[in-house]
Amino acid sequence: MKPLARISHALSWVLHPFLLPLYAVVYLLTCTAFVYYPTGMKFYFAWVIVLYAMVIPVLSLGLLRALGCVSDWRIDERRERWWPLLIGTLCYVLCAVTLARIPSAVFLRKFMLAAACCEGMCLVVSFYWKISLHLTAMGAAVALLVIMSVADPGRSLVPFAVTVFCAGALASARLYLGCHNAAQILAGFCGGFCVAALALLFL
Template sequence: MNFRKIANTLSWVLHPFLLPVYLMALLLTMTTFALYSTNVKLYFMWVVALYAIIIPFLTLGILRSLGRISDFRVDDRRERLLPLLIGTVCYVLCALTFAKIPSAIFLRKFMVAAACCEAMCFVVSLRWKISLHLTGMGAIVALLVVMNVVGVGNMLIPLAAAILCAGALASARLYLGCHNPRQIAAGFFGGFCVSLLAVLFL
């Protein structure tokens, strides 16, 4: 088996850009948010895709063309700072967009949590390299735990799947040599704790 190919595939499928879209799709199909009309669901998906994927990806393209980053993986710690800062701003803008919809306060909290995770990674990256992939997975696990506790929906199966995916992703990142165990652990638990605190208190 080509383990490197599998590890690379996991890294792209579970890329931090894509995780908010997966979570939003889950919310709009398996929770009380499924009661929204199709047009409203499409609007939410578009907003999340715009701020989590489209704008950050275009930003990476511009930075790559300007020579500010060496490649789209942004493995160099110092090259991550500007993309992380832009990502933080994008999630804040997404949260402000959702704040205009009173019934979407829970969705706004998720975007605030994502912004806080990006900000945390930015601060850590000033001195040390942290796993952005595992930060995202830690945030997803934390948000699914919250949803199970508050009763937004039955998220036990998605939570179990997220934990398994986090383990597989951690193994993939270690296999590819992108991070060491400390960076993996710091990413996951940092993302988990920051997201949990953001949802509960912000």
């Protein structure tokens, strides 16, 4: 395998949509006002988000693969994305409902609802067209950092710059691997950014 192909595959896995919620919650709990919360509460937030955003979707994908509903963990086939995306959307909604019980976790709840909206958008689009799930997730992450940068410019500027760089590198990797064309990459990023930003601001 060529070095660029190896790097592109590595980026696709390191910046996989399943992992981005983990990165986001680590950032929120260590670099924002949540850092002042009790350790036990931060662990609870992290556990709830990891459970609903990572563990259950990954186990569900494994079950779907065992049942023959999806042929590959990467779910590159557009028609195989419907069940994983539906399950992902429901998981994010359930996560938001769980976090809604804690009034001080309102921003985390908003972030989970934004993720649910992004998954729902990809679900609808996938009935007609293939959109980049990787770049949709990165668009949502950039939207989160934009809003955080407006609220606290000094603290969020470096994470924002790193996230934008990662989004560009990931877009290049997905194009290099032939997983998507430029339109699918652009639609994913712009769709994820716009949907997440609107959800974070108004839900």
